[in-house]
Each structure stands twice: as C-alpha cells, then as structure tokens.
Amino acid sequence: MRRLPLISTLLVALAVAAMIALGLWQLLDRLPQKRAFLQQLAANPARPAIPFPDRTDERWLFRRATGRCAPPVTVRLAGAGAMGFRAIATCGGGATPMLVQLGTTRDPNARPVWSGGAVSGTIGHAPNGQSLIGAALHPQPPRLMLVAATPLAGLAPNPAPDLDSVPNNHLAYAVQWFLFAGVAVVIYALALRRRSPRAK
Incomplete structure (x- = not known):
C-alpha cells in the first residue's frame, strides 16, 4: 500500500x-x-420619522423620513419589473445628491417634471443600474433614497419598501x-x- x-x-x-x-x-x-438585522428592519416602520440621512447606513431602511429636495432636479425612469418604471429624482446640492422616488408609471416615454421641495416617505434602496457582471467585477456601495408617500401628479403610488428585498443567503x-x-x-x-x- x-x-x-x-x-x-x-x-x-x-x-x-x-x-x-x-x-x-x-x-x-x-x-x-x-x-438580528432583519428584526431591526421589521420594526423600523413603526419608529418615529427622521430627517433623511446624508450618509448611507442600511440600519435606516424602511424608516419613515422627511427631506427637502433642492434644485436643480433631474428625473429619470428606472425599470421596476411588473410595476413598469420608477420615476427617480436626483436633487442638487451637496456632494451626495438626495434621491427621491416620486412614483411609478407604465409609460416608458413618460417625462415627469418636478421642481423639488419638501417630501416625506420611507427610506429604501436606490437602484444602482449595474449589470450582474458589472456588479461582480466592480461592486458599488448601496445608496438610500426616499420613497415618497404621496406620488407626483400623473404617477401611480409607490409600493412600500419590502423587507424581502434584503437578501438573507x-x-x-x-x-x-x-x-x-x-x-x-x-x-x-x-x-x-x-x-x-x-x-x-
């Protein structure tokens, strides 16, 4: 042997x-x-509203928040699966612009116009627009955005941010x-x- x-x-x-x-x-x-993190996130919707944070911390996900979108404001559409498209505003002012999801639409040619102002809603993840290959090769840190509680005129209401969107693998x-x-x-x-x- x-x-x-x-x-x-x-x-x-x-x-x-x-x-x-x-x-x-x-x-x-x-x-x-x-x-433990998911348990904290599940409790966040019942907690008091906070000013929208100026830095990313995923412990704030699903927390109610308020903010002010300063001009200049640009609005783009981002794919949202069965909902069609999300209208996401990028607010001027500051090194890290505030992002606001204004509502959803099924019209791929929609051009929502918003001049900014006070907004309230729930903190959620912002789409990063990366492909799966791009995310694997050059991952970007997650960003937060304020999902407006009241949609912009002409847009459908935003669904509430979903705890299932946070992976637990x-x-x-x-x-x-x-x-x-x-x-x-x-x-x-x-x-x-x-x-x-x-x-x-």
Missing part, C-alpha cells in the same frame, strides 16, 4: 478545513447577525461551502484510488 502524498494531502486538507471554517462562519456568525452560503468541502474530499479520494497499484 502506497503512502499518501504528503504535500498534496496537506494542501487538500488545508483547503477542506478552510471551506468548513467558511461554512461555520456563515452559519454561526453571519446568519445570526443578519437575522447565509444559510445557503454555509451549505455551499460544506458541499465544496465534501466534493473536494471525494475528488481527492478518487484521485488516490486511481493512482493506487490495485486500480491498474
């Missing part, structure tokens, strides 16, 4: 240990953190890492069996 190849066995063992460690990290650390990630570790062990065992004298 041949001895196990030391270096390759050590490398496979280290790789398997790393994958198991990553799975445990997702399962025992990241998953409880995300569940950590259990799936943990299972994935454990499967990777198992597959690596099986492949290495097959490779050892193939090089065994009895397999010839």
